[in-house]
Amino acid sequence: xxxxxxxAAATTVESKEWYLAAYAPQNIPTSExxxxxxxxxxxxxxxxxxxxVLVQLLMITxxxxxxxxxxxxxxxxxxxxxxxxxVLTEFGIGRVVRSKNINFNEGDIVINPFSSIAxxxxxxxxxxxxxxxxxNIALPNxxxxxxxxxxxxxxxxxVIGNPAPGSxxxxxxxxxxxxxxxxxxxxxxxxxxxxxxxxxxxxQILKDEFGYDQAFxxxxxxxxxxxxxxxxxxxxxLYLDNVGGKMLEAVLNHVNKGARIAITGxxxxxxxxxxxREGVNSLLNMVGKEVKMEGFLCGSYLNRFGEFETLMExxxxxxxxxxxxxxxxxxxxxxxxxxxxxxxxxxGKVILQVAS
Amino acid sequence: xxxxxxxAAATTVESKEWYLAAYAPQNIPTSExxxxxxxxxxxxxxxxxxxxVLVQLLMITxxxxxxxxxxxxxxxxxxxxxxxxxVLTEFGIGRVVRSKNINFNEGDIVINPFSSIAxxxxxxxxxxxxxxxxxNIALPNxxxxxxxxxxxxxxxxxVIGNPAPGSxxxxxxxxxxxxxxxxxxxxxxxxxxxxxxxxxxxxQILKDEFGYDQAFxxxxxxxxxxxxxxxxxxxxxLYLDNVGGKMLEAVLNHVNKGARIAITGxxxxxxxxxxxREGVNSLLNMVGKEVKMEGFLCGSYLNRFGEFETLMExxxxxxxxxxxxxxxxxxxxxxxxxxxxxxxxxxGKVILQVAS
Numbered sequence: 001x002x003x004x005x006x007x008a009a010a011t012t013v014e015s016k017e018w019y020l021a022a023y024a025p026q027n028i029p030t031s032e033x034x035x036x037x038x039x040x041x042x043x044x045x046x047x048x049x050x051x052x053v054l055v056q057l058l059m060i061t062x063x064x065x066x067x068x069x070x071x072x073x074x075x076x077x078x079x080x081x082x083x084x085x086x087v088l089t090e091f092g093i094g095r096v097v098r099s100k101n102i103n104f105n106e107g108d109i110v111i112n113p114f115s116s117i118a119x120x121x122x123x124x125x126x127x128x129x130x131x132x133x134x135x136n137i138a139l140p141n142x143x144x145x146x147x148x149x150x151x152x153x154x155x156x157x158x159v160i161g162n163p164a165p166g167s168x169x170x171x172x173x174x175x176x177x178x179x180x181x182x183x184x185x186x187x188x189x190x191x192x193x194x195x196x197x198x199x200x201x202x203x204q205i206l207k208d209e210f211g212y213d214q215a216f217x218x219x220x221x222x223x224x225x226x227x228x229x230x231x232x233x234x235x236x237x238l239y240l241d242n243v244g245g246k247m248l249e250a251v252l253n254h255v256n257k258g259a260r261i262a263i264t265g266x267x268x269x270x271x272x273x274x275x276x277r278e279g280v281n282s283l284l285n286m287v288g289k290e291v292k293m294e295g296f297l298c299g300s301y302l303n304r305f306g307e308f309e310t311l312m313e314x315x316x317x318x319x320x321x322x323x324x325x326x327x328x329x330x331x332x333x334x335x336x337x338x339x340x341x342x343x344x345x346x347x348g349k350v351i352l353q354v355a356s
Numbered sequence: 357x358x359x360x361x362x363x364a365a366a367t368t369v370e371s372k373e374w375y376l377a378a379y380a381p382q383n384i385p386t387s388e389x390x391x392x393x394x395x396x397x398x399x400x401x402x403x404x405x406x407x408x409v410l411v412q413l414l415m416i417t418x419x420x421x422x423x424x425x426x427x428x429x430x431x432x433x434x435x436x437x438x439x440x441x442x443v444l445t446e447f448g449i450g451r452v453v454r455s456k457n458i459n460f461n462e463g464d465i466v467i468n469p470f471s472s473i474a475x476x477x478x479x480x481x482x483x484x485x486x487x488x489x490x491x492n493i494a495l496p497n498x499x500x501x502x503x504x505x506x507x508x509x510x511x512x513x514x515v516i517g518n519p520a521p522g523s524x525x526x527x528x529x530x531x532x533x534x535x536x537x538x539x540x541x542x543x544x545x546x547x548x549x550x551x552x553x554x555x556x557x558x559x560q561i562l563k564d565e566f567g568y569d570q571a572f573x574x575x576x577x578x579x580x581x582x583x584x585x586x587x588x589x590x591x592x593x594l595y596l597d598n599v600g601g602k603m604l605e606a607v608l609n610h611v612n613k614g615a616r617i618a619i620t621g622x623x624x625x626x627x628x629x630x631x632x633r634e635g636v637n638s639l640l641n642m643v644g645k646e647v648k649m650e651g652f653l654c655g656s657y658l659n660r661f662g663e664f665e666t667l668m669e670x671x672x673x674x675x676x677x678x679x680x681x682x683x684x685x686x687x688x689x690x691x692x693x694x695x696x697x698x699x700x701x702x703x704g705k706v707i708l709q710v711a712s
Binding site for chain 2 (some may be wrong): 278290297
């Protein structure tokens with residue numbers, strides 16, 4: 001089975017896959033919770049149901065939201081929890097190896113929002129979208145600027161925030177997958193943009209390469225109220241919140257009249273059980289400053305994905321949007337790549353490349 | 357000088373007035389902070405500037421927001437702080453005693469949103485509105501259902517919340533000036549309405565007289581998560597927040613997808629310095645449930661006051677809206693009436709009657 005050279009065509013292939021061995025209610029998940037196993041996947045057509053395809057995984061994004069579906073609690077983000085022993089899924093790209101759908105041929109490259117983190121898997125073809133090989137767009141772009149990170153940033157800034165030119169915009173986790181694009185969208189709208197991030201190196205990159213007017217290292221400038229007073233002498237009009245907790249609390253002490261806060265997630269709180277999450281004690285300021293705060297999930301805006309895609313492709317062609325990612329190599333690296341998302345060690349989107 | 361009988365017409369009148377003697381950064385303000393003094397007010401026409409009138413105060417509402425302008429901090433609600441030694445102001449009704457504006461005559465009854473809490477005062481006539489004596493509306497209604505309490509409730513429920521029929525609506529401080537009307541507006545929209553309040557007696561009144569489907573005593577059912585689970589088996593679609601703190605935290609654990617939260621104020625936090633305010637640790641739920649939360653001040657909706665007034669007058673005529681108030685008698689009772697706002701001891705709006 002798989003691996004060794006054979007005279008006859010192989011009928012199965014070995015496939016490594018990451019599955020949930022135990023829920024992780026708090027802290028960064030480890031190999032105690034997420035384990036790698038090897039299974040045999042049949043290559044026989046008869047074993048593939050109609051309207052399904054067998055896909056070889058090429059790459060996935062490694063997203064913080066995944067943290068919320070392996071806590072064993074229903075509450076967090078209200079996404080369904082992954083069942084024990086099931087393979088984890090992520091937004092990814094694969095190559096069709098066998099097809100039982102006439103719209104997909106062997107060799108097609110497809111985007112699958114629900115890719116199993118497995119070298120090979122049989123998937124229903126409903127959610128697959130074929131990539132046009134003539135478009136000349138690098139594969140990582142499809143899951144980065146043209147994928148959920150770019151789409152999330154666009155909803156937060158362009159749809160919910162919709163800042164007027166000259167607005168003062170603050171973005172936390174600014175060097176992360178979402179923040180990186182959010183700052184650029186705000187600059188394209190003529191705003192003054194400041195970001196927070198976890199290292200001096202990333203502060204420099206945000207200013208030098210991503211056009212941020214200012215950025216600061218929240219680990220060094222850990223008095224957030226003082227930092228925001230310094231970087232926002234005229235207050236904050238729009239905050240894209242990726243972290244929650246004490247940073248959100250400080251932002252509410254520096255908001256202008258009618259400020260908006262769009263919340264994509266709260267990374268600083270994901271590894272904590274609900275009862276131990278940081279309280280935000282400055283919400284009264286929402287009244288005096290008439291602040292609008294809104295949480296959102298991309299899934300509710302899918303009807304606008306086409307509009308976003310057209311805009312982003314134009315920006316890419318015109319080189320108005322830049323993109324960075326850190327690639328981890330090999331399916332074995334998934335757990336390491338996932339932990340890195342919570343360590344401030346990466347610039348841009350974290351991607352796991354499984355095959356080329 | 358006022359008081360004794362005189363042969364000639366008196367040229368001055370004694371006037372008792374409440375002034376700010378010291379800022380009260382926390383706790384319920386006392387006679388250490390707010391003091392009564394007597395001054396002489398001239399009745400001579402020459403002493404009144406043009407476009408001003410001398411008004412005898414008849415009644416004022418006693419509003420929790422006043423707490424925020426005597427803390428000595430600029431931050432809270434961002435309303436300007438009253439200066440030391442200045443007379444406090446409130447929404448009130450007075451009688452014109454002397455007029456230097458041809459549009460006002462002696463004896464006119466006028467609404468003054470910025471009434472000095474003083475028996476007599478000379479005021480600019482810009483903000484005065486004459487009451488039509490033929491309208492046959494009881495005076496307290498002008499500062500209660502037709503005043504800021506009713507207007508605030510209408511903005512929160514009809515303008516910001518705008519719930520669909522059948523929505524599950526929760527109102528805190530439900531027996532207070534704003535809550536009392538908010539629940540009735542939500543019922544008029546066909547919603548299921550539950551309120552929290554501070555005594556069993558008020559629970560009963562909310563259900564029997566104000567049409568609330570359910571109500572609970574938050575002092576007895578002090579596990580707010582358990583209470584909300586019990587009264588909202590189908591979750592909360594709209595929350596009108598008058599109190600903030602732990603009740604808001606619990607609400608966010610029971611919101612439905614796309615819930616709205618309109619914040620009028622946070623009474624439970626007003627007597628606390630900002631650093632000691634209760635943190636809300638459940639804001640992450642705003643993402644998964646895509647909650648919209650918005651603080652507001654009535655002043656930003658004045659362009660809709662006419663629309664509200666017409667609607668409320670219709671409701672009053674059709675007896676669709678009920679109203680309660682607790683009247684404290686005599687200007688000397690102001691401090692007692694103000695403290696009562698924070699003690700859950702009253703049903704409906706607290707009004708101070710100064711003259712009849």
